[in-house]
Structures are given as C-alpha cells and as structure tokens.
Amino acid sequence: MTDSRPPRPGTSTRGRWFLICLLLAPAVIVPLLVPLYDSEDPTLFGFPFYFWFQLALIPAAVILTGVAFALAKGADRMDRESHGTRRGEGPR
Amino acid sequence: MSDVSTVAFSVFIFFFLLVTILGFAAARWRRAEKLDHLDEWGLGGRSFGTFIAWFLIGGDLYTAYTFIAVPALLYAGSAVGFFAVPYTIVVYPLIFLFMPRLWSVSHRHGYVTPADFVQGRYDSRPLALAVALTGILATMPYIALQLVGMQVVLEVMGLGADSDNWFVKDLPLFIAFIVLAVFTFVSGLRAPALIAFIKDTLVYLMIIVAVLYLPAKVGGWGHIFSTAQAHMTSISPVTHKPTGVFIPTTGNSQLAFSTLALGSALALMVYPHAVTAVLSTKRRDIIKRNMALLPLYSIMLGFIALLGYVALADKVTAANVKKANNPQLAVPYLFQHLFPSWFTGIAFSAIVIGALVPAAIMAIAAANLFTRNIFKEFFKPDASPRLETRVSQWVSMLVKVGALLFAIGLPKTFSINLQLLGGIWILQTFPAIVSGLFTRWFHRWALLAGWLAGMLYGTIAAYNVSTPTTSHWGGSVNTLWGHTYYIGLTAVILNLAVSAVLTLVLRATRVPAGTDETLQPQYTADPVDAPTPAPAAAVLGSEVSRGD
Numbered sequence: 001m002t003d004s005r006p007p008r009p010g011t012s013t014r015g016r017w018f019l020i021c022l023l024l025a026p027a028v029i030v031p032l033l034v035p036l037y038d039s040e041d042p043t044l045f046g047f048p049f050y051f052w053f054q055l056a057l058i059p060a061a062v063i064l065t066g067v068a069f070a071l072a073k074g075a076d077r078m079d080r081e082s083h084g085t086r087r088g089e090g091p092r
Numbered sequence: 093m094s095d096v097s098t099v100a101f102s103v104f105i106f107f108f109l110l111v112t113i114l115g116f117a118a119a120r121w122r123r124a125e126k127l128d129h130l131d132e133w134g135l136g137g138r139s140f141g142t143f144i145a146w147f148l149i150g151g152d153l154y155t156a157y158t159f160i161a162v163p164a165l166l167y168a169g170s171a172v173g174f175f176a177v178p179y180t181i182v183v184y185p186l187i188f189l190f191m192p193r194l195w196s197v198s199h200r201h202g203y204v205t206p207a208d209f210v211q212g213r214y215d216s217r218p219l220a221l222a223v224a225l226t227g228i229l230a231t232m233p234y235i236a237l238q239l240v241g242m243q244v245v246l247e248v249m250g251l252g253a254d255s256d257n258w259f260v261k262d263l264p265l266f267i268a269f270i271v272l273a274v275f276t277f278v279s280g281l282r283a284p285a286l287i288a289f290i291k292d293t294l295v296y297l298m299i300i301v302a303v304l305y306l307p308a309k310v311g312g313w314g315h316i317f318s319t320a321q322a323h324m325t326s327i328s329p330v331t332h333k334p335t336g337v338f339i340p341t342t343g344n345s346q347l348a349f350s351t352l353a354l355g356s357a358l359a360l361m362v363y364p365h366a367v368t369a370v371l372s373t374k375r376r377d378i379i380k381r382n383m384a385l386l387p388l389y390s391i392m393l394g395f396i397a398l399l400g401y402v403a404l405a406d407k408v409t410a411a412n413v414k415k416a417n418n419p420q421l422a423v424p425y426l427f428q429h430l431f432p433s434w435f436t437g438i439a440f441s442a443i444v445i446g447a448l449v450p451a452a453i454m455a456i457a458a459a460n461l462f463t464r465n466i467f468k469e470f471f472k473p474d475a476s477p478r479l480e481t482r483v484s485q486w487v488s489m490l491v492k493v494g495a496l497l498f499a500i501g502l503p504k505t506f507s508i509n510l511q512l513l514g515g516i517w518i519l520q521t522f523p524a525i526v527s528g529l530f531t532r533w534f535h536r537w538a539l540l541a542g543w544l545a546g547m548l549y550g551t552i553a554a555y556n557v558s559t560p561t562t563s564h565w566g567g568s569v570n571t572l573w574g575h576t577y578y579i580g581l582t583a584v585i586l587n588l589a590v591s592a593v594l595t596l597v598l599r600a601t602r603v604p605a606g607t608d609e610t611l612q613p614q615y616t617a618d619p620v621d622a623p624t625p626a627p628a629a630a631v632l633g634s635e636v637s638r639g640d
Contacts, residue, residue, distance in 0.1 A: 024185035031178035032354055034346035038339055046314030050339045054177045055394045058387045061181045065188060065384035072188075072380055079616060 013075040020075070023068045027061040100428075101249065103437025104444070107294070108268075111287050111445055115275030118282040128478040130204055133280035133485065134460045136372045138199070144285055145382050148453075149369045150389045151288030153180075153360065156241035156447035157234075159295075159396050161508075164419040166400030169324045169336010172345070172569070174397055175353045180390040183357035188383040190361060192376040193529040193615040199376075200614040205457070206367045206525050207465040213528045215606030216536035217469060222543050223521045224465035227364040230518040231458045232491065233510035234365075236498035238447040238454075240508075242268055243499065245443045248424035262500050268444065273492045276452045277485050281372055284452040291449050294442035299392045301435065302399060302427075309430050310405045320401040344576040348569040355581035359519040362526065364457035365450065376618050399423050406430065451492070459488035509565040513554055516568065516580040520546035523588050529615065536606055538594035546587030553579045 030036065037053040044052045122139060131138055140148060158176065165173035194209060203209045207227065211220035246264045275283045307313050324336040340346050360366055373379055403409045403422035412425045427439045463484040468475045475483070498510075524539045557567050557579075569576050598605075 021189070024188060027185045028182050031181045032350040034340060034349050038341050038346065040339065043314075046312060046317060048317055048339065051174070051317075051394075051398070054174065054181075055391060057178070057181055058390050058394070061184065062384055062387050065185060065387070068185075068188065069377075069380050069384050073377060076377065076616070076618070 013078050016071055016075040016078075020068045020071050023064050023071070027057075027064045031057050031061075097249075097428075097433040097436065099433040100437035100440065103434055104249065104441050107290070107438070107441035107445065108271075111290055111448065112271050112275065114286050114290065115271070115283045116278060118275070118279040118286040121279075121282050121286055128481050130460065130463065130477055130480045130484060131202070133481045134204055134456055135368065136281040136285055138372060139374050140285065140372050140378070141374050142378050142381050142385075145369070145373045145378055146385055147288040147292050148285045148372065149366075149382060150386060151284065151291050151446075151449040152365055152369045152453045153386075153450075154295075154389050154393055154446075155234075155238055155450040156245075156443050157237040158393065159443055159446060160241045160244055160420050160423060161237075162393065162397045163400030163403065163423045166320075166397055167403055167413070167422040168419040169334075169338075172340070172349050172352050173400070174394075175349050175356070176397060177390060177394045178350070179353040179356045179360075180393060181387060182353055183360050184383040184386055186357060187361055187370070188380050190526050190529055191367075191370050192379050194367070194525070195370060195373065195376045195379055196617045197529070197610050197614050198371055199619065200617050201610065204371070205461045205464050206362060206364065206521070207461055210524050210528060211465070211469070212609045213532065214524070214536040214539070215608065216540070219524060219536050219540045219543075220465055220469070222540060223524055224461040226517050226521050226543075226547070227461045228458045228491075230514035231364055231454045232494055233498060233514050234363075235451050235454045235458075235492065235495035236502075237508065237511050238451040239265060239269065239495060239499035242444050242447045244418075244420050245424050245440045248421060248428055249440060265496075265500065268448070269492065269496050272448050272451060273455075273489050276455055276488050276492070280485075281368070281453065281456055284449045284456075285372075287445065287452075288449050291442065291445040294438060295446055296392065298439045298442045299395055301431075302402075302439070303395045306399070306402050306426070306430055310402060316398075316401050316405045319405040323404055344571070348576040348578065351578040351581045352569065355519060355578040355584070356515060358522055358584070359515050359580060362522050363518055364461055365454040368453060368457040368460065374619075396423075399426060402426060451495070455488040455491045455495075456484070458491045459484040462487045509554075512565070512568045513551065516550040516554055516583055517547060519580040519584045520550065520587050522584055523591055532605075532608055533595065534591050535595040535598040535603065537603065538591045538598055541594050542587040542589075542591030545590040546583040549586050550579055550583035553583070 031054065037050055039050065040048040042049055047055075122137065162173065162176045194206070197203070197212075198209060201208075201212055203212065205224065205227070207220045207224035210223045211217065214220075243262075243265055246268075279286075307316060310316060321338045324334060324338040326335050327333065328335045337345060340349050370379055373382075400419075400422055403413065403426040406426060406429060408429050409422065409426045412429070413419060413422050416425075424440070424443075427436050431439060463475075463480050467483050468480060472479070520543050523534065523542055527534055553570050554568060555564050557570050558564065568580065569578050570582075571577075572582060
C-alpha cells in the first residue's frame, strides 16, 4: 500500500522511527532471554547474578526508553510539520 | 496475634481517615466547567499531566495484591516468582509503541473504553460487546483480589480475626469497602489520582526502609539468599521433590518464566484499568515520557518480591507463616515482627491504601465499559452524557459489591484462580485492540472467531492444569509438545491464527467488512493539531509500518 500523499524529501521520519524501535527492542527482548542470566555467579553485594542482573536491567531500560522518547518527540514534531505543509499545499 | 498493637492501629487509622477525606475532596480538585460528563467522572477530564499520570499509572499497575502475592510466590518457592520484574520491564516499551495511537484516536473520537475504539474501527457490535464483556469479566476478580490483599493485612493486625461471627470478622473490610465505594461514586477517577500520591509516598517509604533495615536484622543479603537456596533445594516431605526453585535453570522453567512475563505484559496493556489510566492523560507524549519514568516502580517491585526471601530467613516469621499455612501472610508477618509498631502501622496503611487506588480505577473502568458498550449500545442509544455518568456511578458501586461478595463469599483460591483466568481472557482482546491500531487487515468476524477460540482454549487448558495437591486450576502454564508455556500466550497465538485464516476466507468470499470511522492521521494526532480535515479516502499509509 502506498501513502496517497508522499512526504516531501527531507521530512520523512521513517529512519527515526526505525531507530526508536531498534532502541526499544533490547528492553523487550533481553529480559525474556533467561539463559543469559540463569546463574548464581558473579554475586554483587550478596545478590546472586540472576537477581541483580534483572534489577540492573531496569535502569538500562529507563535509559533506552528515555532516549527513544527524546527521538520520538522530534519525530512527532517533524511529522506534524509535514502534515501541516501537506494540508496547506493540498487542494481545499 | 489476637491483640491489636495500639500504636500500629492508631497510625493506620490516621492514614485511613486522611485518605477518606482526600477521596471526597477530590471531587473539587481540578474541577471542570462541564460536570456530568463521563469524560469528567470516568477519565478525570482527560487532563492529567506527567506528574499526576506517573502516580496514577504507578498506583494502578502495582497493586496491593502484587505486594502480597509476588513475595508469597518467592516464599513458596515458585520457579516463576521473580517473573514480575522482567514483566514490568517489558511492558513499558510496548506501551510506548502502541498506546499513544490509542490515545490519539480516542481523543479525536471521544472514545472512553477500548471497546469504543473496536466499535468505531470495525463497525461490529458483537466484537465490541465481546471486548467489553471480557474486560468486565477479567476486572471483577482483580478487584476481589485487592480486597483479599486488604483482608490479609487486617487479619495480621488482629482486626476481627479471632471472632467466629462472620459479620464482626469482616467488619473492617466492610468499612474500608464502603469508604472506597462512596468516594469513587462521588469523585470518579480524580479520587484514586489524588490518593495515589499518598499511596506511593507510603509505599516508597516502606520499601526503602524495609530494604535498608530488614536485611541487617536477619543477617544480610548474602545470608538471606543462601537460606532461600538451601530451603528450595531441600527435599519436601510431602512431595518428595525439592521444595522449590531458586533460579530457573531447566529449559521448561525458563520458557514458563519468559512466556509468562511476555504474556502478562501484553495482557496488562489491554486491561481496562490500564487503558483508563492511559486515556486520562492530557497529551500523547505524556504517555511516552511516563514509559521512561515508570520503571522506577519496577525496582521497588523487585525488592518487594525479595522480601519473600527475607521472610524465609526470619525464623519467627517463617514459623508464623507455617502455623497459618498461608504464604500470603509472609510479608505482613515479617513487618509485624521486625518493624517498630509505629512503622508497621505505616507499612500496613501503605498496603491497604495500595488496594484502594487500583480497586477504584478498576471499578471505574468496568463501569465505563458497561455504560458505553452495553447500556448505551444495546439499551439506550440516545443516553445523554449526564445519564451515562449516572449509570457509570451506580455500576461502579455494583461492581464493588460483586467484588466484595467474591472476596468474602468464595474461597480465596477461587478468587486467585479467577484472576489467573482473567489474565488469559483479557489477552484474547489483544488482537482486536492492538492490531486495530495499526491495520484494518483483519476481518471483524474473523477477530470475533479468534477471540472465541482463544477464550475456549485458554479456559479449558487452565481448567486442566493439575499439581500434586490440586487436580484443576493448578496454575497458568501447561505443557504442549514437551515444552511449558503460559496458557494466555498460546491461546492468543491460536486466536491470531484463527483470525488470520478466517480473514483470508472472509475476504475471498467478500463478506462485508463494515465502515471504519477512523482516519489514518487520527492515530498520531495531538491536541496541538487543528482538528483533522477529512481526506477524500482514508487508506493505510506509510504510518502502518512505523512503530509509533
């Protein structure tokens, strides 16, 4: 399927959205890969690896989602601007 | 256990009164000009910013029952006990990608519930009804479990516990329940939003103190983990197998762990109370920003889960739990034994208030589903916004009475089984809601058939799960072709497969697909945009493939 109103060159945000998905992917996939972290060693402050690794994934996910948010904000703005342009250009 | 600690009780009463006052005052908080509109009562006027939304969504998703049940799972040695941590990591990026689209299209069309969206997108009353009924059915036992969570704390505090009279025994629960029901009726979603501030402040205080203070009391984290490990590997005299699993190392326990985490994350997104919280925000980027901030709660949840092991390492608590034969009492007993009584009062207040917030939001969400998608749709299509609000208010009351009857009338295991089923059921609305946000490829009748297939398979499979101690409803994972999966996830895969195959058939036979009232740009709209002008034809554009 094609967009009936192709975005003007330079205003496409596809690349940005792809990057956002790429950033968020590890936050979804890594916590589900139990074999990565199903061991006791190395321990940290008495915590077996299995437990502290999962807790450590939380700040990692926060950072990834935070960067994704910043990117999405810009992408949303660019989308809106190109929508606006299209609206102005199109026949009323 | 029978004597109520006066100090703990006084602290508890103080916070309970504070919350009661706030619950009623909330009706005046951020009051809008147009009252008597379901957007006001049921969605807080769609007005919440980042700060309030953070407390509201956090207060909504991390429920009192979680604080009781997750450490109980670890305490009892469940292989999947810690799954709540990956589950609450995985859910936020998914919400980030999917839910802003639901927010935008709902904002444009005034949708209040997920079933409203399904109706607008697919032009199918049966499908919208299926989504609404599933939502109500899945939410009821969830509310009942909040009351069960409250009951557990009240019981450890010694309130009414040693009376044989059922009325005296449950009186504290009745009082808490009446307060909850009345302030929800009066203030709508603003009440839990305001109370969530108190709840989360208390919960964070409780967990920070618990993590800093308790481990040292029982010999440090190293000792706690080694005690837990020794306990789990010891052979149980009842089953002649290891008592529990410390770290899931076998392929099947890992598969159960990760499918449960993923399935629960997908289910959480489409739970009516989660959708209600998402739709109550003011702008779409507030949802995204919150997805980066909400995982803070997951750190807290991780430590709450580990309190199950702390309880195991404390001999007095372990003996108390063994005597009561209920692992759900592990955390309340632990607090009662090791905290000074004034802080026990704070911790118990945190848990009980932690039950009030989600219970209120869930009741509102279920009431909105009934009003919009059953009452208005099938009985009174010309209902005014004022009447809609009235109906929702009364239904929220009814929903809570139902939940109360669940909580006191039925055995606790029954409520837990129902909630477990609720998760499997609500997941069956995922294809209709979330796929609909990106594409209208699926046929409405195919989605309905897929839903039915998933519901039937999920319910039967859950019924057939047996454990050494029970013959039915033994858990939410089963073994399929030699591998162990979360039933909800296999059921939703079946659901999607049926939907896809039937879509091809229905398209080939040209069965009418209905009219889609939504337009592509409306899925990314923000209030800062001008109202979207209607394009000549709404086709699925390049936005379909995009992640937003």
